Amino acid sequence: MADPAVELREVSKAFGGDRPALSKVSLQIGSGETVVLLGSSGSGKTTTLKTINRLVTPDSGEILVRGKSVGSWDPIDLRRQTGYVIQEVGLLPHLSVEDNIGLVPRLLGWTEQKRRERTLELLELVSLAPEAFAHKRPFELSGGQRQRVGVARALAADPPLLLMDEPFGALDPINRRKLQDEFRELRDRLNKTIVFVTHDVPEALRLAHRIGVMHEGKLLQLDSPRTVLERPADAFVRDLVRLDTKEAVLGS
Amino acid sequence: MEILQFFVERHDEILSKTWQHLQLVGLSMFIAIFVGVPLGLLLTRKEKLAPPLLGFANAVQTIPSLALFGFLIPIPIIGGIGMRSATIALVLYALLPILRNTYTGIRSVDPAVVEAGKGMGMTDIQRLRWIEVPLALPTVIAGVRIATVLTVGLATIASAIGAGGLGDFIFRGITMVDSRFILAGALPAAILAIALDALLGRAEKRWVMS
Numbered sequence: 485m486a487d488p489a490v491e492l493r494e495v496s497k498a499f500g501g502d503r504p505a506l507s508k509v510s511l512q513i514g515s516g517e518t519v520v521l522l523g524s525s526g527s528g529k530t531t532t533l534k535t536i537n538r539l540v541t542p543d544s545g546e547i548l549v550r551g552k553s554v555g556s557w558d559p560i561d562l563r564r565q566t567g568y569v570i571q572e573v574g575l576l577p578h579l580s581v582e583d584n585i586g587l588v589p590r591l592l593g594w595t596e597q598k599r600r601e602r603t604l605e606l607l608e609l610v611s612l613a614p615e616a617f618a619h620k621r622p623f624e625l626s627g628g629q630r631q632r633v634g635v636a637r638a639l640a641a642d643p644p645l646l647l648m649d650e651p652f653g654a655l656d657p658i659n660r661r662k663l664q665d666e667f668r669e670l671r672d673r674l675n676k677t678i679v680f681v682t683h684d685v686p687e688a689l690r691l692a693h694r695i696g697v698m699h700e701g702k703l704l705q706l707d708s709p710r711t712v713l714e715r716p717a718d719a720f721v722r723d724l725v726r727l728d729t730k731e732a733v734l735g736s
Numbered sequence: 737m738e739i740l741q742f743f744v745e746r747h748d749e750i751l752s753k754t755w756q757h758l759q760l761v762g763l764s765m766f767i768a769i770f771v772g773v774p775l776g777l778l779l780t781r782k783e784k785l786a787p788p789l790l791g792f793a794n795a796v797q798t799i800p801s802l803a804l805f806g807f808l809i810p811i812p813i814i815g816g817i818g819m820r821s822a823t824i825a826l827v828l829y830a831l832l833p834i835l836r837n838t839y840t841g842i843r844s845v846d847p848a849v850v851e852a853g854k855g856m857g858m859t860d861i862q863r864l865r866w867i868e869v870p871l872a873l874p875t876v877i878a879g880v881r882i883a884t885v886l887t888v889g890l891a892t893i894a895s896a897i898g899a900g901g902l903g904d905f906i907f908r909g910i911t912m913v914d915s916r917f918i919l920a921g922a923l924p925a926a927i928l929a930i931a932l933d934a935l936l937g938r939a940e941k942r943w944v945m946s
Contacts, residue, residue, distance in 0.1 A: 537855055563857030574852040578870045587866070588856050637856075647855075 487551065488512040489645060489677040495535055495545035497528075505531045506542065507701045515644075518671055518678040519706070522688040522724070523698035529681045532698070533647050536679060537566045549645065564588055567638030567646040567676075571653040574634050575622040581607075581633050582618040588641045606636040611666065628659040635667075639674070648680045652687065664690050685725055689713070697721050742916045750905075754924045757901035760891045761928075764823050765884055768830035772883075773876060776838025777864065786839060793832035801829065801890050805897045822891070822899030829890055830883035837879025841872030877940040881933055888929040892921060902928075 490513040498504040506528045513519045521529035534540040535547050538559045547554045554562060568574075575584050585606055586599040594602070607614040610632040622630055631651055638646055652660045652667075664687060671678060671691070682688055688695050689709045696706040697717070705717035716722035743750065779786045796804075808814070808821040815821045845868050853863045895903025902921040909917030 539851065539855055560857050560859055563855055566857075568852070568855035570848070570852055570855070574849075576849065576853075576867060591857060591862060 485512045485514055489515040491548040493546045495542045497542045504701050509703045511706055515677055516675045518693045520680045520688040520692035521696045521698055524683055527698040528701040529698045530649055533649055533681050537563050565643050567643045569634045569638045569648040569651045571650045577622050581620050585637045585640050610636045627655050646676050646678045650681055739916055750920055753902050760901050761887050764826035764887055768827045768834055772831050772834030773838050776835045779839045780842040793835050796828045797832050801893050817898040819899045822894035826887050830887050833879045833883040838876050841875030842868050845871045873943055874940055881936040884932050885929045892925055
């Protein structure tokens with residue numbers, strides 16, 4: 485791959501305990517590509533994600549973002565140029581929707597006028613009427629609306645890279661499906677490099693350009709959804725993406 | 737009725753002692769907040785300092801107040817008789833609730849929210865300013881409320897070392913075995929405590945709402 489946007493080289497991490505959280509994970513993510521890390525809890529998918537914005541420092545190995553080792557990035561700069569969406573709790577409960585979305589631009593020193601314009605634009609983008617939602621506080625929103633605000637906030641400073649950690653995990657199936665469809669549309673329109681973490685197989689199949697299946701700290705397979713379904717790397721991957729899933733997704 | 741008449745006759749003195757009392761409480765609380773809140777924030781950043789400092793503040797609370805006022809009298813510069821040493825003692829008592837509530841308030845902020853801030857690229861100071869302090873503020877204000885009510889009561893005892901205030905009435909009442917004097921001190925002190933508590937309670941609620 486020429487000039488990957490994100491590259492991990494034999495990244496390992498142990499938090500103590502019996503086995504390492506990550507062992508020798510290597511992967512390359514192309515610019516504009518969406519890679520979904522799929523695995524059960526404890527598989528190391530979230531830890532992998534957090535090594536990319538330096539919330540976790542690996543014990544060994546190297547992580548490159550746009551060709552530069554994350555160790556040599558200023559962590560604050562790196563994070564401000566990386567959108568980060570997490571499940572449910574990511575919004576600051578004491579700030580309005582508008583202030584939440586404008587937070588990173590504010591840290592970057594944008595003028596109030598520019599922040600405001602950007603916030604309104606983003607609310608439109610994630611299908612929330614600005615006049616109805618800008619002044620609401622997170623607790624006044626439904627789960628789906630909160631997640632939309634979370635996505636809008638991550639996009640605020642127009643970062644080339646987005647990290648999403650189970651962003652739709654707390655939603656009911658209907659809303660989840662709706663946000664997934666919107667996500668696909670945004671993905672194709674915005675051309676961001678996205679690393680997306682989930683434990684939900686249909687979600688991974690729906691959203692990924694490539695799926696990285698993780699188990700016990702290892703990356704078992706990194707391939708397109710079709711390849712993962714049709715030629716699973718081993719018995720674990722095959723069992724994970726069971727036949728019924730295949731029918732549910734490819735049949736629809 | 738006899739008491740009411742007493743209050744009317746002495747209203748000048750009662751008002752001036754109440755004012756003196758309020759000044760003593762106000763000054764002590766101002767210093768206690770000024771010292772306690774930053775110190776509490778510091779403890780969340782230097783965890784090792786927390787047990788000894790909170791332990792010290794706890795220990796101070798166990799000293800009977802009359803004894804603490806007494807201890808301060810012979811100490812040069814900071815001690816002696818009057819408002820200054822009384823203020824020092826009151827600050828020491830008010831410190832614990834403020835210190836402890838600031839420390840636990842910050843520590844009980846959801847770590848996921850703090851990490852979200854970190855993930856957005858906030859520096860340590862920005863996380864404190866944008867996330868931890870605003871979310872801990874209700875707890876901090878609750879600590880200030882407790883400390884204020886405590887201080888209004890304790891300040892009556894400060895009269896024993898010549899700090900003035902409503903305690904003057906109470907001590908006079910005890911010496912003269914005249915409950916009218918005791919009430920002239922105790923009643924305004926109680927009203928003061930309730931009023932200040934209600935005032936801070938409103939500040940607390942307003943913050944939670946906004």
